[in-house]
Amino acid sequence: MKRVYVVGTADTKGAELAYLAAQIAACGAAVTVVDLGTSGRADASAFAGVDFVPASEIATHGGGATLQAVAASxxxxxxxAMTEAFCGFVTTRTDIAGMIGIGGGGGTVMATAGMRALPIGLPKLMVSTLASGDVAPYVDVSDIIMMPSITDMAGLNRISRVILDNAARAIAAMATQPAAPADDRPAVGLTMFGVTTACVTAVVETLKSSRDCLVFHATGTGGRTMETLAASGMLEGMLDVTTTEICDLLVGGVLPARDDRLDVVATTGLPYVGSLGALDMVNFWAPDTVPAAFEGRTFYEHNPNVTLMRTTKDECRRIGAWIGNKLNACPGPVRILIPEKGVSALDVEGGPFFDPHADAVLFDTLENTVEWTQNRRLQRLPLHINDPAFAAALAEAYREITAKKGK
Structure with missing residues (x-):
């Protein structure tokens, strides 16, 4: 039987955990309570009649640690230590229908770490005192829902009962009601920015009859989310049209990729069609946030809160070499398409970022860095990235490298 896992520190939040578990059970869902307390002082009798996993059992999943050793730290x-152990515990369970956690600082860290180890799509809800602040460290690229607790988790009261009642109904409904029907089309991940929207929209329109097209906003987390799905086996392949996050990584923008960008293409061998979308720009917030070191550069105000900076020839050289070296490690089918007439809506003749010389450095460096093979091919097209013909070429390249799968 699939169950809702109710997670928290029973040594300090025992009453709240017991109340939440009872409310979820009243909604008709089977419940398992997991104690993440680190003191060893939880009162298990509060959970009589409930499937209860004590902290001592969780601790054994952390490399042979004991709860006594954890408590002495x-x-x-x-x-x-308990965070590591809980992540290990979660990976051993096959009966999780959904997970809900409650906590303050420590509880939120531990519970959400385990939630991030769960597949995307499995319901995850965290009731936390930290939910109205910066939740990026807790959510990362997962689909965790953060719910503010309003009051501190320090006993039951007229506010906390309402919040926990709502949370109980939410997780019970998500865990027990059928989700959207499965899509039998293979899934492909695509990356998009506002300045490459026309291209990616056209690619999706071309492929949507045979592929479930998952478009990710290339804002640092977008590329990571796509690659996380690829690593988990949820994607047939990738159409990485907009690799702009690499600019921010190498130049110092605010929406960077991580150093492991593109590594999943090498480790999985998945079919990969890539391009150079928005490699003409680095992202900053409002103009007054741009570092003084970039004074005198070419800027464009995308909106009052986002300032774009044109990449130079030297930066384009670094970017092209970085991508090329990554691609050299990729054993699977790889196709790179270069739009010679511009890589974004701003990089067009008469546009604010039009710089064919910088683009040429980018294109030539990439071409000269990659070790091209029968399986790893380059196409240079006399087209702009948002030209419908370029989108058609991307879609055709993707069809070609996935054709061997019979699709």
Whole structure:
């Protein structure tokens, strides 16, 4: 039987966990309570009649640690040890229909780490005192829902009961009601920015009859989310049209990729069609946030909160070499398409970022860095990235490298 896992520190939040579990059970869902307490002082009797996993059992999933060893550590080390153990525990369970956590600082760290180890699509809800702040460290590229607790998790009261009641109904409904029917089309991940929207929209329109097209906003987390799905086996392949996050990584923008961008193409061998979308720009917030080191550069105000900076020839050389070296490690079918007439809506004749010399450095460096083979091919097309013919070429390249799968 699939169950809703109710997660928190039973040594400090026992009453709240018991109340939440009872409310979820009242909604008709089977419940398992998981204790992440690090003190060893939880009162298990509060959970009589409930499927209960004590903290001592969780601790054994952390490399042979015991709860006594965890409890003897300082607070930071104890939370870190229990976080690792909980992640290990989660990967051993096959009966999770959904997971809900409650907590303050430490509880939120531990519970959401385990949630991030769960597949995307499995319901995850965190009721936290931290939910109205910066939740990026807790959510990352997962689909965790953060719900503000309003009051601190320090006993039941007229506010906390309402919040926990709502949370209970939400997780019970998500865990017990059927989700959207499965799509039998293979899934492909695509990356898009506002300045490459015309291209990606046209590619999706071309492929949508045979592929489930998942478009990711190339804002740093978008590329990582796509690659996380690829690593988990959820994608047939990738149409990485907009690799702009690499600019921010190498130049110092605010929407960067991580150093492991493109590594999943090498480790999985998935079919990969890539392009150079928006490699003409680096992202910053409002103009007054742009570092002084970039004074005198070419800027474009995308909106009052986003400032774009044109990449130089030297930066384009670095970007092209970085991408090329990554591609050389990729064993699977790779196709790179270069739009010789511009890589974004701003990089067009008469546009604010039109710089064919910088583009030429980017294109030539990439071409000269990659070790092209029968399986790893380059196409240079006399087209702009948003030209419908370029989108058609991308779609055709993707069809070609996935044709061997009979699709």
């Amino acid at each position: 300082d607070r930071g080390s104890a939370v870190a």
